Amino acid sequence: MWKLTRPDNKHDKLTRDNLLDLEDHHLVRIESVQEDQRQVWVLTKRGHGEAKQLLEPKGIRVSVLRKQEYDPDTGELLGTGYDDHAAAVTSTAAELHRAGIGHRLGFQTEIGHRLGNSYVQRADLVVRAPEAGVPVLLLEIDRRTEDAHDLVAKLRRYWEWGRLLPRDADKHTVDLARSRPDAIDHVDHEKRLWRRVYPPTGREGLVPVAFVFADTTEAKVANTVAVLEEAGRRYWAPRRHQTLHRGITAKDYGQAVPVVVTTLEQLQEHGADAAVWRRLGRKSEQTLTAALDNPDGEALFRDQEARADAEEEQRRAAELEAQRPVCKRCGQKFTDQRWEETTAHRTAWNAGDVFVCGPCHADDVARKEAAAEAARLQAAAPPEPEDDPEPDRGRGWFRRRA
Structure with missing residues (x-):
C-alpha cells in the first residue's frame, strides 16, 4: 500500500x-x-x-x-490463505507504479475472461499504461504454488479468449470463423471480443501476458519458464510468413500471445523499468516495452517484402532485356514500341519486316511510299505529242496548190 x-x-x-x-x-x-x-x-x-x-x-x-469468517472449532479467521499471494500482487502493482508504468487507479485485480465453455480465466492483475508504451498487460503472479503445466493451461486459455468473437458479430464473420479451425486467423482483431474489452496494444498479436514469480528460487523459475517455452510454444511463438519470396526472415506475430517473465525480487531490486523482463523465445532480458516490441515482425516483413519485390522486378526486367530482339540490318535493339508492334497480333500484320527495328522499318515504309508516289505521278502525267516524220512536205504541197 x-x-x-x-x-x-x-x-x-x-x-x-x-x-x-x-x-x-x-x-x-x-x-x-x-x-x-x-x-x-x-x-x-x-x-x-x-x-x-x-x-x-x-x-x-x-x-x-x-x-x-471464523472456524467454528479453532476460532481462526478463514479465507486468509491467499494473503501471501495478494501481497505479491499488490507489491507487483506497486513496483510497476513506482517505475511509472500505470496510474495507481489504473490497476485492476481478479479480472475475469469468460471462454466459450463458460470457464472464467481470471487475471491476477491488469495494468493499462498507454503513456508508458503499455496500453494493456495481463499479469499472473505465481509463488510457485501452481504446477508449471497449470501455467501453460492459463496461457492456452488467454490464447483461446483472444480468438473469440463477440456475441453480436455479423453473420458473415461467424460463418467464416466456423468454416474451418484456423479460419479465425483471417478475422481482423478489430472484430474480435478482446477489442471490446481492451484497447489496441499497438503491436502485433493478442493481449500480452506477464508471469511474475515471487518468493521462490532461481532454479524453480528457470524450470517453470522452460516448461512454458516448450509446452506453450503454440500459443506464444510467431509463425513463418506465407510468401513466395525467398530470404524473408521476419516472423508473423499476428496470432501469438506475447509472453514476458520476471520475478518480483528483480522488480524490487532494479525497478520495473529496468532490463528485467525476458520474452519467451529470446535469450536476454530487456525493458518491458523492448520485450513486447517485435523488431522482427510486421515492420521488418514489409521492408523485406518491398526489397524482395524490387529484386524480383529487376530480375524479370533483366530476363526480358535479354530476350529483346536485335535488328538484322543495323544491329540496334528494338524499342519497347517496336517490340510490341512485331509481336502483338493486332499490329504484327502491319509491322512489315518483323526482323528490323523501328528506324529501318520507317526507311522501308518511306521507300515504298516514295516508289508509290513516283508511280502515281507517272500514271497521272499527260502523254507527250508524237513527232511529225515529214514536216516540210505538207507545206510544199500547199504552196504549189496556191
Whole structure:
C-alpha cells in the first residue's frame, strides 16, 4: 500500500497513519500479519460500500468484499490463505507504479475472461499504461504454488479468449470463423471480443501476458519458464510468413500471445523499468516495452517484402532485356514500341519486316511510299505529242496548190 500510494516516500509513516485513521472509522481492518511483519489490510463492509460509491461511478472496479469468517472449532479467521499471494500482487502493482508504468487507479485485480465453455480465466492483475508504451498487460503472479503445466493451461486459455468473437458479430464473420479451425486467423482483431474489452496494444498479436514469480528460487523459475517455452510454444511463438519470396526472415506475430517473465525480487531490486523482463523465445532480458516490441515482425516483413519485390522486378526486367530482339540490318535493339508492334497480333500484320527495328522499318515504309508516289505521278502525267516524220512536205504541197 505504501509503495503503491506513496512511491516517492522513503518511509511508510504517512500511509500507516492514514490506515490507522481509516481503522478508527471502521472502514478498514488488519486481516493478517506476514512473516516479514507486513500487514495485510482489507476493507470492512462499511468501507467497501463507501469505496464502491466513490470509485465505481468513475469506472474503477472494486474487489469483492473479504468477509470475516471464523472456524467454528479453532476460532481462526478463514479465507486468509491467499494473503501471501495478494501481497505479491499488490507489491507487483506497486513496483510497476513506482517505475511509472500505470496510474495507481489504473490497476485492476481478479479480472475475469469468460471462454466459450463458460470457464472464467481470471487475471491476477491488469495494468493499462498507454503513456508508458503499455496500453494493456495481463499479469499472473505465481509463488510457485501452481504446477508449471497449470501455467501453460492459463496461457492456452488467454490464447483461446483472444480468438473469440463477440456475441453480436455479423453473420458473415461467424460463418467464416466456423468454416474451418484456423479460419479465425483471417478475422481482423478489430472484430474480435478482446477489442471490446481492451484497447489496441499497438503491436502485433493478442493481449500480452506477464508471469511474475515471487518468493521462490532461481532454479524453480528457470524450470517453470522452460516448461512454458516448450509446452506453450503454440500459443506464444510467431509463425513463418506465407510468401513466395525467398530470404524473408521476419516472423508473423499476428496470432501469438506475447509472453514476458520476471520475478518480483528483480522488480524490487532494479525497478520495473529496468532490463528485467525476458520474452519467451529470446535469450536476454530487456525493458518491458523492448520485450513486447517485435523488431522482427510486421515492420521488418514489409521492408523485406518491398526489397524482395524490387529484386524480383529487376530480375524479370533483366530476363526480358535479354530476350529483346536485335535488328538484322543495323544491329540496334528494338524499342519497347517496336517490340510490341512485331509481336502483338493486332499490329504484327502491319509491322512489315518483323526482323528490323523501328528506324529501318520507317526507311522501308518511306521507300515504298516514295516508289508509290513516283508511280502515281507517272500514271497521272499527260502523254507527250508524237513527232511529225515529214514536216516540210505538207507545206510544199500547199504552196504549189496556191
